[in-house]
Amino acid sequence: MLLAIDCGNTNTVFSVWDGERFLCTLRTSTEHQRTADQYYVWLSTLLTHHKIPMDINAVIISTTVPRVVFNLRVLSDRYFNCRPLVVGKPECALPMPPRVDEGTQVGPDRLVNTAGAFERYGGDLIVVDFGTATTFDVVAEDGAYVGGVIAPGVNLSLQALHEAAAALPHVDVTKPAKVIGTNTVACMQSGVFWGYVGLVRGICDQIKAEYHRPMRIISTGGLAPLFGQGDTLFDHFDEFLTIHGLRIIYDFNRALGNS
Numbered sequence: 001m002l003l004a005i006d007c008g009n010t011n012t013v014f015s016v017w018d019g020e021r022f023l024c025t026l027r028t029s030t031e032h033q034r035t036a037d038q039y040y041v042w043l044s045t046l047l048t049h050h051k052i053p054m055d056i057n058a059v060i061i062s063t064t065v066p067r068v069v070f071n072l073r074v075l076s077d078r079y080f081n082c083r084p085l086v087v088g089k090p091e092c093a094l095p096m097p098p099r100v101d102e103g104t105q106v107g108p109d110r111l112v113n114t115a116g117a118f119e120r121y122g123g124d125l126i127v128v129d130f131g132t133a134t135t136f137d138v139v140a141e142d143g144a145y146v147g148g149v150i151a152p153g154v155n156l157s158l159q160a161l162h163e164a165a166a167a168l169p170h171v172d173v174t175k176p177a178k179v180i181g182t183n184t185v186a187c188m189q190s191g192v193f194w195g196y197v198g199l200v201r202g203i204c205d206q207i208k209a210e211y212h213r214p215m216r217i218i219s220t221g222g223l224a225p226l227f228g229q230g231d232t233l234f235d236h237f238d239e240f241l242t243i244h245g246l247r248i249i250y251d252f253n254r255a256l257g258n259s
């Protein structure tokens with residue numbers, strides 16, 4: 001079985017693929033200090049809880065935090081007796097190489113989203129991933145990542161308001177019923193939520209104008225559901241896009257004999 005690990009700046013998702021489907025998806029906070037032994041205790045406890053056998057014999061990792069790779073490599077080696085494929089490393093091939101400025105290190109999560117989205121939806125896409133940062137990935141007709149946009153994440157924006165202004169509390173993001181807030185918390189939530197709706201719509205419109213071809217918009221990431229309910233921002237919401245992309249890249253490398 002394949003263990004797919006998607007490590008973002010805030011959360012790390014582990015998912016087990018049995019050759020036909022993902023059996024479970026487990027989430028933990030991203031901490032680069034966490035050791036292989038700690039990962040294993042957590043993982044084996046939850047897999048036992050879900051009655052999933054521990055017969056993992058392949059691992060693929062995508063991470064936006066380079067420092068976590070060491071301990072995840074040890075986890076794969078010590079407990080699953082395999083060498084993991086790490087997206088972005090030379091030994092991990094991509095179905096289609098990105099077309100960006102020379103020397104640019106594209107976030108592995110964005111390359112994985114691109115591969116997953118192209119396989120599911122075809123080309124000419126904008127993938128919007130609401131993680132720590134909100135990223136917009138442009139997927140060309142042939143499935144190549146050809147650039148995009150990086151905007152501050154939703155929670156980062158709320159946190160920045162709280163940290164910079166003495167009178168503003170820490171608040172959680174929600175969709176406010178009205179735009180005009182009648183208390184401080186409602187005003188902050190309105191600013192961030194409706195500000196974000198405008199940001200997403202504006203950026204997607206401008207990308208489409210620059211791209212000169214019809215495009216579809218796919219949303220994913222922890223906070224995507226907040227923006228995907230009952231409005232017209234996205235053509236599809238795909239909660240498991242990154243995990244799906246990891247599986248696609250793993251299969252591609254296996255077919256090449258890389259894993």
Ligand SMILES: Nc1ncnc2c1ncn2[C@@H]1O[C@H](COP(=O)(O)OP(=O)(O)O)[C@@H](O)[C@H]1O
Binds near residue numbers: 223
């Ligand atoms: N179900 C949820 N409800 C509310 N906030 C969430 C949920 N899932 C994730 N988040 C928050 O959304 C943000 C992005 O999460 P995530 O997609 O896991 O980010 P990353 O991939 O960068 O680690 C984080 O601030 C996280 O705390």
Ligand SMILES: CC(C)(COP(=O)(O)O)[C@@H](O)C(=O)NCCC(=O)O
Binds near residue numbers: 108131135150
């Ligand atoms: C933009 C990101 C920080 C997003 O990370 P995330 O929100 O998923 O934790 C990550 O994709 C990254 O570090 N990218 C490197 C620069 C680039 O993609 O161009």
Ligand SMILES: [K+]
Binds near residue numbers: 133
């Ligand atoms: K992201």
